[in-house]
Amino acid sequence: MENDLNLKATELRLGLPGSDEPERQMIPRPNKRTLSDIVSEGSTSTTEEDHQDTAPPAKVQIVGWPPVRSYRKNCLQGKKDEVEGGTGMYVKVSVDGAPYLRKIDLKVYRSYPQLLLALENMFKLTIGAYSEREGYNGSDYAPTYEDRDGDWMLVGDVPWEMFISSCKRLRIMKGSEARGLGCV
Amino acid sequence: MQKEMAYSFPDEVLKHVFSFIQSDKDRNAVSLVCKSWYEIERWCRRKVFIGNCYAVSPRMVIRRFPEVRSIELKGKPHFADFNLVPDGWGGYVLQWIAEMAGAYPWLGEIRLKRMVVTDESLELIAKSFKNFKVLVLFSCEGFSTDGLAAIAASCKNLRELDLRESEVDDLSGHWLAQFPETCTSLVSLNISCLGSDEVSFSALERLVDRCPNLRSLQLNRAVTLDKIANILRRAPQLVDFGTGNYAAELQPDVFSNLAGAFSSCKELKSLSGFWDVVPAYLPALYSICPRLTSLNLSYATIQSPDLIKLVSHCPRLQRLLVLDYVEDSGLEELASSCKDLQELRVFPSDPFGVEPNVSLTEQGLVAVSLGCPKLQSVLYFCRRMSNAALVTIAQNCPNLTRFRLCIIEPKTPDYLTLDPLDAGFGAIVEHCKDLRRLSLSGLLTDHVFEYIGTYGKKLEMLSVAFAGDSDLGLHHVLSGCESLRKLEIRDCPFGDKALLANAAKLETMRSLWMSSCAVSFGACKLLGQKMPKLNVEVIDETEPPDSRPESYPVDKLYIYKSVAGPRFDMPPFVWSMDEAVKILH
Secondary structure (H helix, E strand, O other): OOOOOOHHHOOOOOOOOOOOOOOOOOOOOOOOOOHHHHOOOOOOOOOHHHOOOOOOOOOOOOOOOOOOOHHHHHHHOOOOOOOOOOOOOEEEEEEOOOOOOEEEEHHHOOOHHHHHHHHHHHHOOOOOOOEOOOEOOOOOEEEEEEOOOOOEEEOOOOOHHHHHHHOOEEEEEEHHHHOOOOOO | OOOOOOOOOOHHHHHHHHOOOOOHHHHHHHHOOOHHHHHHHHHHOOEEEEOOOOOOOHHHHHHHOOOOOEEEEEOOOHHHHHOOOOOOOOOEOHHHHHHHHHHOOOOOEEEEEOOEOOHHHHHHHHHHOOOOOEEEEEOOEEEEHHHHHHHHHHOOOOOEEEOOOOEEEOOOHHHHHHOOOOOOOOOEEEOOOOOOOOOOHHHHHHHHHOOOOOOEEEOOOOOOHHHHHHHHHHOOOOOEEEOOEOOOOOOHHHHHHHHHHHHOOOOOOEEEOOEOOOHHHHHHHOOOHHHOOEEEEOOOOOOHHHHHHHHOOOOOOOEEEEEHHHHHHHHHHHHHHOOOOOEEEEEOOOOOOOOOOOOOOHHHHHHHHHHOOOOOEEEEEEOOOOHHHHHHHHHHOOOOOEEEEEEOOOOOOOOOOOOOOHHHHHHHHHHOOOOOEEEOOOOOOHHHHHHHHHHOOOOOEEEEEOOOOOHHHHHHHHHHOOOOOEEEEEOOOOEHHHHHHOHHHHOOOOEEEEEOOEOEHHHHHHHHHHOOOEEEEEEOOOOOHHHOOOOOEOOEEEEEEOOOOOOOOOOOOEEEOOHHHHHHO
């Protein structure tokens, strides 16, 4: 059994010809949780102890795993509700100024801080903290959502469970525009 | 070579002979015999299949095959099904339609899979092809019912409209009413993916009424159970039927009406739909169960006893799709009742739950493997597995062609011995000599890849997740699997070495996907540089890969062979490693 790929025999190598291939370390990306952070050993624990500093406390689902298509996942939830968006599953997220929509699965998150962190990472922007009195004042961006009645609300105004069952789509507005919404 | 050979056939004769050759492989072989055969063949090729829409450009296809009547295109990589491919990645069909509109006025059939289809594209199809017959949009997105209205209104001889598993912006159910009264040609209509609460049911009824050749009809969830009988009585010739939601308060007259309607369908062989099932209505199917060869209950949230009762009435079943509510007991019943079973798919009812919610284990699959000797295709989600079970399955079912096992928790070992599942999957590839498709899961080391490379000579598609220890694993697959066309890998410690050492192999494959692995940006660039026949694309939504050191691993990598060069429609988060493109940047 070979334990060496005999890289030198192939044409392709990294580094200049004549020099040995430099030893490369795996550099972990900032904010990226390694697999061991995400997946607990064995099968059944859901507790906070699996994770280190940067990771959110509860067990968060891995993107795209298990490999079940979204329309299937949605069908197993709200039986009478519409397949897309009505029960807070896959919702479209738009960001003012960005040309591309994204879709996220709200079921993956357990709380507002988790969701906001994910949005910040996904779109490379800062949303900051929510306060009941002031909404997201002071942030560049404010997350808003359209609920079942078609109203646009500030994310965080209602309890989490109510939010995920009524959120149809998300829109991350520029902070200045969002001041009309929310409690202030 | 003499210009005129005494024994050469006139073109018309060759054309006639070639018309009997349907398979692409054979047609391609024919075209390689000599220049004149190439010429004759290309003028009479009517059907083109393009497995990767970026492997070739529309213009190139049109140039070589000027008289195409039927085209099939596939867009996004398979892992797009699981949200690993960001929105906006690509797979747009519009340019293809636009070019074909001019070149193929007689184009009659368009089949698309995982492509972005806009209303504009649909309107263009409706406008451009006078003889348009077949539109299949499989797992597509980007269009609304407005686009469908255009198709319905304009395509006078439409035979097939199949929207399976697509994402449609449901603006209004009235598009169905756009089918003119003169349209009587429908053979197949699949609208099961539509969400709208207002499918214009009266329009649907009238359409079904006037299409005597309708063989296949799949309704959407919004159509209620009481409406089924009306539809079936208008179309007793149906061979394939998909219900809407199958729930209603149990009422004797509704039940007997439904049972009567089903029993009048003497040709019905295949059923699907069954959202929200009320078990009391299942016996309405009993009269047709003996003829059923295909049953898709994968949305039916009914429990094992009801499933067992139903399945035991279907001795001719060849294909069963079901949720894991079927449990081991249900699968044991299946194994004893359905000796003709060829395909089984068991989906998870609670994919994100941590504790098992049903009693479905490896035992169910073992039972089916024992009882169903014709089993060829398996998709199985479960929470535990053992090497012993896999070996048994492999020995019982040497004719397996597709085996996809998903043990829900990544890196789960053999539950009996706590060993990796290398030996089990090794037995699968060793015994199942015709295996074409394999998906792995559970705890796996490089050994499993050694088995796959050694025995998986007919393997065409391999899906790998959370497996392997080192580059050796990837090397075994790339160097050993002679028939490999598609390889998709996520979250494995595979890096530069194996990829670069097997770069030439990539030119013989359709595509390679690697995400959350250990391939460095430098290696990607090198591949892009050295392999002009490959498109090497790096996907990174957070920042440009060249803003980090070259040794940094890329997030997602998609490599595919192409004669069209780098594509022009890449979004900002996709970077091509092609040298020419880099210069322009």
